[in-house]
Amino acid sequence: MLALKLTLVPLFLLVVSMSGKWWGPSVAGWLAGLPVVAGPILFLLVLAHGPAFGAHAAQRSLSAVLASEAFNFAYAWTCRSRSWPLALAAALLAWFVVACGLSCLPTSALWAGIAALAAVCFGQSFLPRSASIAPAASLSRADLIGRMTAGAVLTLIVTSISGWAGAAWSGLLAVFPLLGIILSVSSHRAHGPEFVISLFRGMVLGRFSFAAFCLTLTFALPRERPLVAFTVAAVLAMLVQWGTKQMTKHSGQNSKALSVVAEE
DSSP states (O other): OHHHHHHHHHHHHHHHHHHHHHHOHHHHHHHHTSOTTHHHHHHHHHHHHOHHHHHHHHHHHHHTHHHHHHHHHHHHHHTTTSOHHHHHHHHHHHHHHHHHHHTTSOSOHHHHHHHHHHHHHHHHHHSOOOOOOOOOOOOOHHHHHHHHHHHHHHHHHHHHHHHHHHHHHHHHHHTOOHHHHHHHHHHHHHHOHHHHHHHHHHHTTHHHHHHHHHHHHHHHTTTSOHHHHHHHHHHHHHHHHHHHHHHHHHHHHHHHHHHHHHHO
16 A cells, blocks of 8 residues: 555656656646546545545545635736745645635535536636746756655655545545646746746646546445446546547637638
8 A cells, every 4th residue: 555655646747747758748738637646646545444435535626626726826816926935825825725614515516516616717717817828848857756756745644644634634635736836836937927827727627627537436436346436537537638628629729710810
């Protein structure tokens, strides 16, 4: 079990981090929208505490999308006029306050779904806008090792305190914005606040596949074997992610066509 805790999440982070170099930025972006951190952590929680605990944790992870968007919102607005340490502090405070509120929600897939939907609408409507496009930064060995180490540490913390914290906080902590912290700080330092804002706005689309993953686990874990439930959830998440990418692509093509027509 310890070997899984130390390798599962870091391995997923390695694949996502290196996919841009191996297969191009489109594949890297596609993979980054999937539950590459929360998914393995939820799987380890099921192995440790059983399917019922895992289903409850997955439900809380779904609602935790709102806390993640609160993190993005606070960082995006603060980084426009402040340095990255202040922006990060404001974002972590926002995450913690919202997560505390979510921990008090009734145990219900409906409430979790409403929280996730509110998060997506909130992100689309209230994040600052930016048209900035910055070149991709090269990933150093130190950055890669840092990401993998952070993933292993988060996994150890969540799985170690899960028995004490319970399913609710275990699910919330599984969606702690680890990737958000890494990407926002590194992007802020390398490219500036406008690029960070563009990054956060792009993350909103990935929430749909994450929601599909968590909802599937909520209903499948009490009825199916864990391996079957996670396989179905992962496949559905990939299908939803592919669908949102296709919708975005077609929307962009239609907008471009309309602009050409307007110019003519």
